[in-house]
Amino acid sequence: MRRYIAVALLAFTALECGASESASGSFTANKSCEAFSSFAKRANPGEVKITAGTAYTVREINKTDYDWLRVEVPGAQPSLRWVQRECGTPALEDKQAGRPPEGASGEVCSAPNQQDSYVLAITWQPGFCEHTRYNGKKPECDAMNSGALEAKTLSLHGLWPNKKECGTHYGSCQGKQFELSKDTIEKIAPWMPNFFYERTFGAYEWNKHGKCQSLPPDEYFIKAVSAVRVVNDSEVGKIVLGNTGKSFKVNDFFDRVKSRYGDKVANTITLVCVQRKYLQEIRVSLALDFSTERDLPALVANAKPAGPRAVGCDDEVYVEAAGRN
Helix, strand or coil: CHHHHHHHHHHHHHHHHHCCEEEEEEEEECCCEECECECCCCECCCCCEECCCCEEEEEEECCCCCCEEEEECCCCCCCEEEEEHHHEEEEECECCCCECCCCCCCHHHCCCCCCCEEEEEEECHHHHHHHCCCCCCCHHHHHHHHCCCCCCCCEEEEEEEEECCCECCCCCCCCCCCCCCHHHHHHHHHHCHHHHCCCHHHHHHHHHCHHHCCCCHHHHHHHHHHHHHHHHCCHHHHHHHHCECEEEEHHHHHHHHHHHHCHHHHCCEEEEEEEEEEEEEEEEEEECCCCCCCCHHHHCCCCCCCCCCEEEEEEEEEECCCCCC
């Protein structure tokens, strides 16, 4: 019996390690999944999971037509963990071609003013603050958790230009330096609360996404906030704000949006959750020439369908209130 177990373990090891090969690139999780130190043995010290919406550095794949990737998970011991390919979107460098493939970073995905659409990423701030490890580096979260800052509206995460060949990996272009007027900061702070305290997050979003489009920083952030205000004032905002401290069902959410605006509008929206149930983000697909002058149907006019209507969410979504729960 002992000999059989030993042989079986050797077979597992061969499957996991012998056929694996080094890789580089990124892996963006679209749902919470276990991160194994050994996927063959299903070993997971610390019960570590990857977080939906987070990008991880890839170090290895289990085979050429891989179904497992080994990624770096900050804070985990050990930090290198195996995750299933189906848990997210990989963007690996193409070693044979010597360049990144479609969907990866590289010159093709960092040339400015090549976007063909946008994604508006809207944060539900309490859900973000409660479940993201920010280690005291998010003053707006510290203020929200203490009760000093309330969550009265949806918040801007970012306005992301997209390019078909690159998807959401289009970014980090060369462009104008980040600088905002005092008037702009005052206008956007209520909708991007990091600006009440510092400019760090705004600079990050500008350098990663904003430089890839032609609007200067002031106009870019004002337009992004204007888009968030349209969503906030729509049925989408009413559902979220009306359920603070409560739950709603994913089907009910989309049924209400469809009833108010129709299928085409509903199909441009994606809900993003953490831990399968806590609302963290709402993503809205936008056309290249989107307008913020009217209502939600006008905002998403001519936009492509968003794809999955929920990422990392079970049937019921909880909308957390500000402050420690």
